[in-house]
Amino acid sequence: xxxxxxxxxGGQDRHGAVRxxxxxxxxxxxxxxxxxxxxxxxxxxxLWNIDMxxxxxxxxxxxxxxxxxxxxxxxxxxxxxxxxxxxxDEIAQGRMMHAAVPTPRVLHAGHVAAALAxxxxxxxxxxxxxxxxxxxWVRTSTVAPQHHTRLPAYARGKRGVIERVHGAHVFADTHxxxxxEQPQWLYAVAFDEKELWGANTPRQRSTVSVDAxxxxxxxx
Numbered sequence: 001x002x003x004x005x006x007x008x009x010g011g012q013d014r015h016g017a018v019r020x021x022x023x024x025x026x027x028x029x030x031x032x033x034x035x036x037x038x039x040x041x042x043x044x045x046x047l048w049n050i051d052m053x054x055x056x057x058x059x060x061x062x063x064x065x066x067x068x069x070x071x072x073x074x075x076x077x078x079x080x081x082x083x084x085x086x087x088x089d090e091i092a093q094g095r096m097m098h099a100a101v102p103t104p105r106v107l108h109a110g111h112v113a114a115a116l117a118x119x120x121x122x123x124x125x126x127x128x129x130x131x132x133x134x135x136x137w138v139r140t141s142t143v144a145p146q147h148h149t150r151l152p153a154y155a156r157g158k159r160g161v162i163e164r165v166h167g168a169h170v171f172a173d174t175h176x177x178x179x180x181e182q183p184q185w186l187y188a189v190a191f192d193e194k195e196l197w198g199a200n201t202p203r204q205r206s207t208v209s210v211d212a213x214x215x216x217x218x219x220x
Contacts, residue, residue: 011154
């Protein structure tokens, strides 16, 4: 499946200023909490996984024109259609018109708090030793894959240093495509600002850390 992310905006100019909002301002309209609840309930069914849901949202053609919860709603509709959980005529009519598909799990109201507290840990037992160690210099892949990936475009082909080894975790690139978890070692890689933004970048004496799976990296 071809994949084009419309959400990979890091390091780009001309998207306007960031509008700061109060930290306790969680919703802007009454329908937004309902969208959050629907996403939590459907995500718990097992019809798709978290990386599939990220891929569905990030590939929305109008991603950049939508508000946060509009993105979540459009992504949910996309997943429901892809899995056959709803049909286009049901969305248009706003009511059930076809037999429901079986779901592996149901998240009941009384179990929501415990499920949220438990989360969905992604740590797994590694299948091989870690290739890289703390302090080692690496370079990220230059490839722009035609599938879901968690390596941002601004960090491709850049030289950085391993600053933390997180252990083995579910590999988002395969998980999003239904190819299984295929756990890979995950590292925090620190990049100098000039490596990312260029030699003419005004010096801020800062670094940017990116969590990168082992397949994204090669020795520098």
